[in-house]
Amino acid sequence: MKAAPFAYSRVANVDEACAMLASDDSARVIAGGQTLVPMMVMRLVRPTRLIDINRIVELSYIRSDGDTISIGATTRQCLVERDALIAADIPLLARAISFVGHAATRARGTIGGSLANADPAAELPLIAITLEATLAYRVEGRTEKMAARDFYIGPMTTSLPSDAVLTSVQFPKWLGKVGVSFCEVNARRSDFAFVAAAVQVELGDDGRCDRIAIGIGAATDFPIRLASAEQQLKGSALDAVTVKGAVLEALADFAPLSDLHASAEYRRRVAAALATRAVVDARSHALGRQLHAH
Amino acid sequence: MLSGVNYMRIKLMVNGAEHALEVEPRTTLLDCLRDHLDLKGAHAGCEHGVCGACTVLCDGVAVRSCLMFAPQAEGTPITTIEGVTPGPGELSPLQDAFCETHGMQCGYCTPAMILAAHALLAGNPNPTRDDIVEAISGNLCRCTGYAQIVEAIALAADRIRGANRPPELRK
Numbered sequence: 370m371k372a373a374p375f376a377y378s379r380v381a382n383v384d385e386a387c388a389m390l391a392s393d394d395s396a397r398v399i400a401g402g403q404t405l406v407p408m409m410v411m412r413l414v415r416p417t418r419l420i421d422i423n424r425i426v427e428l429s430y431i432r433s434d435g436d437t438i439s440i441g442a443t444t445r446q447c448l449v450e451r452d453a454l455i456a457a458d459i460p461l462l463a464r465a466i467s468f469v470g471h472a473a474t475r476a477r478g479t480i481g482g483s484l485a486n487a488d489p490a491a492e493l494p495l496i497a498i499t500l501e502a503t504l505a506y507r508v509e510g511r512t513e514k515m516a517a518r519d520f521y522i523g524p525m526t527t528s529l530p531s532d533a534v535l536t537s538v539q540f541p542k543w544l545g546k547v548g549v550s551f552c553e554v555n556a557r558r559s560d561f562a563f564v565a566a567a568v569q570v571e572l573g574d575d576g577r578c579d580r581i582a583i584g585i586g587a588a589t590d591f592p593i594r595l596a597s598a599e600q601q602l603k604g605s606a607l608d609a610v611t612v613k614g615a616v617l618e619a620l621a622d623f624a625p626l627s628d629l630h631a632s633a634e635y636r637r638r639v640a641a642a643l644a645t646r647a648v649v650d651a652r653s654h655a656l657g658r659q660l661h662a663h
Numbered sequence: 664m665l666s667g668v669n670y671m672r673i674k675l676m677v678n679g680a681e682h683a684l685e686v687e688p689r690t691t692l693l694d695c696l697r698d699h700l701d702l703k704g705a706h707a708g709c710e711h712g713v714c715g716a717c718t719v720l721c722d723g724v725a726v727r728s729c730l731m732f733a734p735q736a737e738g739t740p741i742t743t744i745e746g747v748t749p750g751p752g753e754l755s756p757l758q759d760a761f762c763e764t765h766g767m768q769c770g771y772c773t774p775a776m777i778l779a780a781h782a783l784l785a786g787n788p789n790p791t792r793d794d795i796v797e798a799i800s801g802n803l804c805r806c807t808g809y810a811q812i813v814e815a816i817a818l819a820a821d822r823i824r825g826a827n828r829p830p831e832l833r834k
Contacts, residue, residue: 370709370710370711371689371691371694372689372691372732373689374668374669374687374688374689375688375689376669376688377671377688377732377734379734399735402730402731402732402735403712403727403730406691406711406712406729406730406731406732407711407712407730409689410691410710410711410729411711419688419732421734421735423735447724470801471715471800471801472725472779472782472797472798472800472801473715473718473725473726473727473779473801473802474712474727474730474801476721476724476725476726477721477726477727477730477731558800559800559801
């Protein structure tokens with residue numbers, strides 16, 4: 370359980386990291402290292418060089434930019450967990466973050482690291498897809514942006530160019546009467562999810578659903594949205610029967626992963642149950658009463 | 664020194680003392696503490712971030728020392744179990760409470776449990792049972808069933824709070 374030898378460079382700025390990536394195909398960026406290091410010690414990956422971006426001060430921040438909250442790539446997960454801006458404006462992220470690993474891994478793990486690592490079971494890519502986040506990266510001296518839905522293309526695979534460094538993520542704020550819910554099933558608390566569901570709703574004055582986002586993670590190669598269910602539920606009262614019908618319909622051609630922990634059929638059933646529960650919970654949350662304690 | 668092996672000179676601040684070391688970049692902080700500094704209190708369990716036995720404090724925060732390479736720890740004060748005692752031959756209130764409530768059996772997870780508890784109590788002197796369970800949720804123990812560990816941390820928290828009360832208000 371020891372990593373293969375590599376060279377280590379601590380860079381002072383993002384462009385230096387990009388230049389190093391461009392000059393060495395087998396170099397990798399390390400941020401918190403909470404997934405990369407286990408992969409290295411199990412020799413699933415063998416980078417020739419680690420480019421440590423932890424000390425780039427300008428990559429660690431949480432700030433409000435108009436109608437979005439922007440989070441720097443190396444911002445530690447534990448900072449997001451305790452941040453008042455996130456709690457107020459991106460409640461779904463605030464709700465999900467305690468499901469990410471354990472306190473000791475959130476102390477080192479970063480927001481950008483988890484997003485760029487693209488583990489199918491990771492919570493942060495699911496939240497990025499559900500909330501339609503935008504990812505910003507630096508490449509060849511330019512800053513580019515990409516929607517989360519275009520960023521994820523496979524398990525542990527993103528469309529980030531090989532010489533690019535993820536620098537920040539923008540989550541849109543939802544205004545109004547917003548409620549959220551996050552549910553997941555796993556073998557042990559904070560272990561890898563078999564299925565996760567993330568829901569954010571916005572209710573109108575009449576209590577009906579004005580806006581809804583339903584995301585399912587850990588069941589497919591990368592997180593997905595239940596777009597047809599969202600369409601169907603907009604304008605409804607989000608009662609359990611309607612929600613369940615819409616979710617089942619949206620999952621009709623859903624082809625979940627099957628592995629030694631959970632079969633595809635099990636994942637399908639759990640996805641339907643969790644998505645339904647999460648929508649109903651999110652509505653209750655928006656109404657200011659939390660009926661189900663987790 | 665093997666030919667072709669890259670060594671790096673680093674300085675680590677561990678338990679208040681600075682150490683100049685020459686390590687391969689791939690040396691984890693855990694291996695560096697154990698093999699280069701002879702601090703055997705950080706235990707090597709799974710070595711890939713699952714069991715928590717290697718927990719140390721980085722700047723007062725509990726982290727897994729098997730998931731950091733030693734050069735990454737430069738400039739950050741590290742505390743290991745060897746650094747929490749008030750003096751030679753003494754025990755910290757947490758260590759004392761673990762002895763008293765039988766919070767350990769084989770002892771393999773114990774240094775990490777105590778450090779995770781130190782990090783908790785530093786930020787939250789009056790933790791609920793849920794806070795304690797959450798704080799040690801990343802640390803596996805295969806002996807105790809955790810009940811005595813939770814009891815130990817609650818007892819230590821109570822004593823540390825009590826130590827700051829005037830004698831007439833102490834239990």
